[in-house]
Amino acid sequence: QNGLDPNTFEEITNYNNYYEFGTGKEDPARYAHMLTVDPWSVVVDGLVDNPGTYSFADLTDGMTIEERIYRFRCVEAWSMVIPWNGFELNQLLEKVGVQSGAKYVAFETAYRPEEMPGVKFPVVEWPYVEGLRLDEAMHPLTLMATGLYGKEMPKQNGAPIRLVVPWKYGFKSIKSIVRISLVEDEPPTTWNKANPREYGFYSNVNPNVDHPRWSQATERVIGAGIFASRKDTLMFNGYEEQVASLYEGMDLSEYF
């Protein structure tokens, strides 16, 4: 699939930003085992025909799970290639029935102080929340991932179910989802709340719009070895052809 060479399972599961388990890249691998992912339920609410609390099994029932090998670009200017397993979010949205007034989808991560040692510290406001515009959420590239490398989703990567939006910076791909709400107005998002100057709602990968602290023009390829050169970052992380039309007419330096 698209000639991408995936990172190893080792790399993907030992280098994570999942601040609920600590801010170190290795903290999630060390502490995420504390998270109970079975049973798991997800609240679906807002402007939907079938609101309710879905068990993980009910939510994923009838979904076509497929492998998607996607580039993953972190706002910290490193990147990986990850073979996800999951289904298109639009399948799930179809199942719950999106009502006509809905314009955005809001997501929320589990918040469990007794299972998540990192939430003791107010690094960001908990629980972690994210959001997509409805057309972004409906896009066939947008994945609800339930596994990687053909295995169940490792806990440090956001078990049991997480979002993957490959043309956006990694932090948009919210982990361990417990709530999905269809809403009318642009929902608050965690990093935007923490620092609106640095993190926009859209957060599309864009080499031409710098993060105030980091240049986004290039990226360090994880797994390339210590003497490897940086790689040029691609517009929309290489998915320009598929997603650029979503943002036609928008000034991407304003809506970053």
Added chain:
Amino acid sequence: MSPVARSVNQALRKVPAWPIYLIGVIPPVWLFYQGVTGNLGVDPVKKMEHEIGLLGLQVLIATLAITPLFRFTRINLVKFRRALGLVGFFYIVCHLAVWLFLDVQIWSQIWADILKRPYITIGMAGFALLIPLAVTSNDWSMRKLRRTWKTIHKLFYPAIILGGVHFLLLRKGIQLEPVFYLVGIGALLATRIRLPRRSRRAVNA
């Protein structure tokens, strides 16, 4: 002086400062070796960059602690201070070298980063302030510069504050560890604030 301080000082009298330089070379060499042999985890370049940078900050803070340690406990480590300062400076040079040659590598981007990214501007400013200190750390400069030498070496105070702020700014969100370091730096600097003259005169009188 407490008996503990006396015996510590006595024991230290026989310990030379030069081994600090030799020992000081080990961590960066070891880190580099670990990086080359694939033992620094998933992102070896960042690991190297951060570990040696943090070690540099720690050694420089230790350097800053020598005077207050003497003031409050009478344990005298002053003869090790130059070696510690230089080893700390060496680590910062290594930190910078990793960033330049292994991390960013692209000179136009490096220059843009220094100008545009506050945490890099601040880090570079701190480094720049340390250069005259390192250059004048020899006996010859000390004799030659006399009073000026002391003034020059006061640059260490702003330099270490810049180092602490650099650490704070490069993390995402508000993280505890860099705040901890800044508080430590602040406390060590606070011990150097001289009391107003009045109180000294009162003692003399």
